[in-house]
Amino acid sequence: MTVRVRIAPSPTGNLHIGTARTAVFNWLFARHHGGQFILRVEDTDTERSRPEFTQNITEGLAWLGLNWDEGPFFQSERLDLYQQAIQTLLNKGLAYRAYDTPEELDAMRTAQKAKNQAPRYDNRHRDLTEAQQRAFEAEGRQAVIRFKIDDGRTIQWHDLVRGPMTWQGSDLGGDMVVARASSVDRIGQPLYNLAVVVDDMDMNITHVIRGEDHIANTAKQILLYEALGGQVPNFAHTPLILNQTGQKLSKRDGVTSISDFQKMGFTATALANYMTLLGWSAPDSEELFTLEDAAQKFSFDRVNKAGAKFDWDKLDWLNSQYLHDIPATELVNLLMPYWQAAGFSFDPVADQDWLTTLAGLLGPGLTRLPDAVDQGRFFFSELMDYSEAANKQLHQAGVADLLQVTLEKLQSGSALDSLDTGKTLVNEVVKAQGIKKGLMMKSMRAALMGDMKGPDLMESWLILHQRQFDVPRLKAALEQAQS
Numbered sequence: 001m002t003v004r005v006r007i008a009p010s011p012t013g014n015l016h017i018g019t020a021r022t023a024v025f026n027w028l029f030a031r032h033h034g035g036q037f038i039l040r041v042e043d044t045d046t047e048r049s050r051p052e053f054t055q056n057i058t059e060g061l062a063w064l065g066l067n068w069d070e071g072p073f074f075q076s077e078r079l080d081l082y083q084q085a086i087q088t089l090l091n092k093g094l095a096y097r098a099y100d101t102p103e104e105l106d107a108m109r110t111a112q113k114a115k116n117q118a119p120r121y122d123n124r125h126r127d128l129t130e131a132q133q134r135a136f137e138a139e140g141r142q143a144v145i146r147f148k149i150d151d152g153r154t155i156q157w158h159d160l161v162r163g164p165m166t167w168q169g170s171d172l173g174g175d176m177v178v179a180r181a182s183s184v185d186r187i188g189q190p191l192y193n194l195a196v197v198v199d200d201m202d203m204n205i206t207h208v209i210r211g212e213d214h215i216a217n218t219a220k221q222i223l224l225y226e227a228l229g230g231q232v233p234n235f236a237h238t239p240l241i242l243n244q245t246g247q248k249l250s251k252r253d254g255v256t257s258i259s260d261f262q263k264m265g266f267t268a269t270a271l272a273n274y275m276t277l278l279g280w281s282a283p284d285s286e287e288l289f290t291l292e293d294a295a296q297k298f299s300f301d302r303v304n305k306a307g308a309k310f311d312w313d314k315l316d317w318l319n320s321q322y323l324h325d326i327p328a329t330e331l332v333n334l335l336m337p338y339w340q341a342a343g344f345s346f347d348p349v350a351d352q353d354w355l356t357t358l359a360g361l362l363g364p365g366l367t368r369l370p371d372a373v374d375q376g377r378f379f380f381s382e383l384m385d386y387s388e389a390a391n392k393q394l395h396q397a398g399v400a401d402l403l404q405v406t407l408e409k410l411q412s413g414s415a416l417d418s419l420d421t422g423k424t425l426v427n428e429v430v431k432a433q434g435i436k437k438g439l440m441m442k443s444m445r446a447a448l449m450g451d452m453k454g455p456d457l458m459e460s461w462l463i464l465h466q467r468q469f470d471v472p473r474l475k476a477a478l479e480q481a482q483s
């Protein structure tokens with residue numbers, strides 16, 4: 001059997017972290033088994049579905065590296081298939097038209113509530129004759145099509161995450177609506193449960209891997225598979241993602257869509273790695289890996305039943321691990337958009353060389369990509385302000401002189417093209433002035449960076465020298481020191 005799985009997002013919002021995590025598990029399972037991962041866009045809800053959400057979803061999946069083998073397929077283009085299936089159910093006497101008005105359905109629920117019963121459809125229109133149906137239509141009523149649910153049925157499956165599952169037909173709310181806005185001559189808008197089953201059958205899906213909020217649907221869908229003569233697939237219901245207080249992660253928790261995480265400066269690799277750990281753990285307890293590595297180790301045996309708590313510290317930690325490791329030539333491309341957005345002026349092509357050096361310099365200190373904005377700010381303009389501490393440093397005894405001497409050396413062409421030549425230059429000044437090296441280094445930091453903290457001094461200086469910013473900064477610092 002070739003494993004075939006799918007992710008079936010509804011484009012009624014941006015790609016949600018929960019959907020993305022489900023996509024990750026599908027992808028890992030498919031890749032582990034050398035199977036296929038299919039993308040199907042469930043856009044039958046025409047009022048809430050939007051093309052921009054479809055785009056956000058496909059871009060988000062692609063950005064995370066969750067490449068799909070088939071699709072995207074769009075349910076809105078497959079309505080004929082669903083209508084044919086509904087016709088089959090009608091022909092077999094397994095579905096029927098029901099004409100209840102919203103008021104009648106409300107009254108039914110109110111009466112059930114009064115008797116402390118769970119709300120359900122009481123199947124009252126199961127046996128209408130065609131004449132009765134037409135009479136309802138003559139009153140201006142529209143039909144829904146309901147699939148018959150046998151209250152006496154017990155529905156069972158072995159869930160790959162949750163183990164043996166059992167549902168009673170009587171707990172499914174009565175005969176279920178599979179299409180709206182229908183009439184004797186017309187099958188209207190098909191609904192989710194029906195469309196999913198038809199598609200999963202048509203696409204030969206072998207494993208349905210989705211969030212545990214779909215468990216009740218699974219019981220209904222198994223009945224539809226049987227009614228349509230389909231082979232029931234395997235099911236795996238993945239745990240919900242919870243916030244710190246143990247509630248389902250929702251919009252109220254702030255960031256929930258993948259594009260938001262992307263904007264906050266998480267890398268695709270770190271986020272995909274983190275999502276893999278939301279509900280799964282590797283047999284060797286390894287926590288840092290690529291999706292490809294995780295795929296080799298992935299199995300549902302190690303997926304938890306309990307909800308997975310979202311942990312920002314862990315995500316930050318993973319992200320920093322990637323940013324510390326990534327080659328500067330790649331990191332620079334991730335950082336440039338943030339520098340651009342911060343209004344720093346540079347030419348991505350002509351300045352490629354020093355920008356890459358800068359990326360390499362900043363990388364080990366980054367947790368999220370935008371950290372490189374503040375940490376990199378002073379490389380982008382010729383002069384900068386002095387912090388209070390830097391200003392104080394510049395006014396220490398002997399600083400003006402050491403700045404003067406350094407400036408003269410630079411202006412007379414002292415080499416400064418490597419850490420070695422930089423060291424030589426510093427040592428010469430220290431020696432000539434008879435000062436402590438600490439005074440020299442601190443003062444150069446204040447003069448060149450305008451602050452007492454920041455990235456490595458000598459490496460920063462090399463970049464500033466390459467940009468020809470060091471001479472003007474030393475001149476400005478000298479003026480400051482003498483003021």
Ligand code: GLU
Pocket residue numbers: 007008009010042196209210214
């Ligand atoms: N469109 C459904 C959702 O977004 C898909 C559920 C399923 O995978 O069957 O939740």
